[in-house]
């Protein structure tokens with residue numbers, strides 16, 4: 001990386017295959033952008049890897065030649081934007097690049113406006129994790145949509161992942177019996193020992209349905225869906241009457257090439273159970289919760305983080321050059337915790 005240039009990953013082509021391949025991304029060194037009126041130049045410290053980015057690329061929302069989209073934690077280098085000055089830390093959307101402009105006329109603003117960060121309140125990287133979109137997703141789906149009550153059983157798929165580990169811990173804090181679903185043995189162990197879940201089963205085992213039934217002797221009242229496919233099918237038989245589901249994501253289906261609508265396939269697989277058990281299904285899009293719930297979420301989660309009442313695992317990849325590898329690993333379940341690319345050393349840690 002040349003420090004006087006802006007390094008970036010662009011989308012090289014609309015992806016041809018179900019999962020990322022060499023050749024989907026191209027590396028570029030471009031001239032450093034200069035901020036205009038009501039803009040600021042920031043350098044990226046942390047870049048978030050998220051499954052939704054694959055959907056944007058496959059659907060053509062992100063077009064070849066564009067910098068790959070991604071939420072970031074950055075440091076302000078130069079500012080003409082009111083309220084921000086050099087040295088400030090911000091949550092923003094630089095995408096997969098070492099530097100970026102934020103402010104008026106910058107389309108990467110997206111639905112999450114930049115937010116100034118105070119490293120004394122929470123470690124900076126949490127702004128793209130437990131204190132960011134990921135945490136708000138878990139909070140919105142679990143606490144706002146499903147409203148778990150003490151004593152109920154909550155099942156969380158991809159429980160060791162970024163969203164899953166937060167949802168599972170919020171359910172524990174609500175006094176629920178919490179059952180995780182994860183892959184590798186070390187992830188199952190993490191859910192039990194670090195997150196303190198009551199039970200955790202592996203979707204890699206042949207008898208997932210039987211294990212889930214044993215782990216949920218009183219059935220399942222709330223299901224936090226991150227995965228879809230066979231994992232979802234194993235959950236269906238344990239759903240109680242009046243169970244609530246938040247459909248956060250279905251990562252097992254993001255590489256499908258059969259042209260079918262994953263949401264429709266999911267609903268069709270569950271419909272007879274939903275009808276019989278009067279299951280309430282909540283589709284989830286985190287953007288719909290920002291205006292009404294972000295501040296409440298930040299206040300509550302900030303207290304949990306500062307008091308050490310929530311545990312948080314990150315899967316860190318050093319260097320912007322690692323972004324495609326980190327992204328592929330996450331989609332394939334080879335991540336362990338929230339996937340983050342460390343673009344520059346965090347000065348608040350030194």
Ligand SMILES: NC(=O)c1ccc[n+]([C@@H]2O[C@H](COP(=O)([O-])OP(=O)(O)OC[C@H]3O[C@@H](n4cnc5c(N)ncnc54)[C@H](OP(=O)(O)O)[C@@H]3O)[C@@H](O)[C@H]2O)c1
Nearest residue numbers: 051158161162163182183248249250251252284285286333
């Ligand atoms: N609705 C929204 O607004 C919103 C916002 C953010 C994220 N999301 C969704 O939330 C979900 C989790 O996202 P995240 O960023 O926190 O990712 P993540 O959970 O950190 O990483 C994905 C995890 O999914 C599991 N997985 C991958 N393929 C699987 C398969 N075929 N079968 C079973 N499990 C599989 C893997 O865990 P194991 O190895 O343990 O299986 C992997 O670690 C995704 O579906 C994402 O689309 C939704």
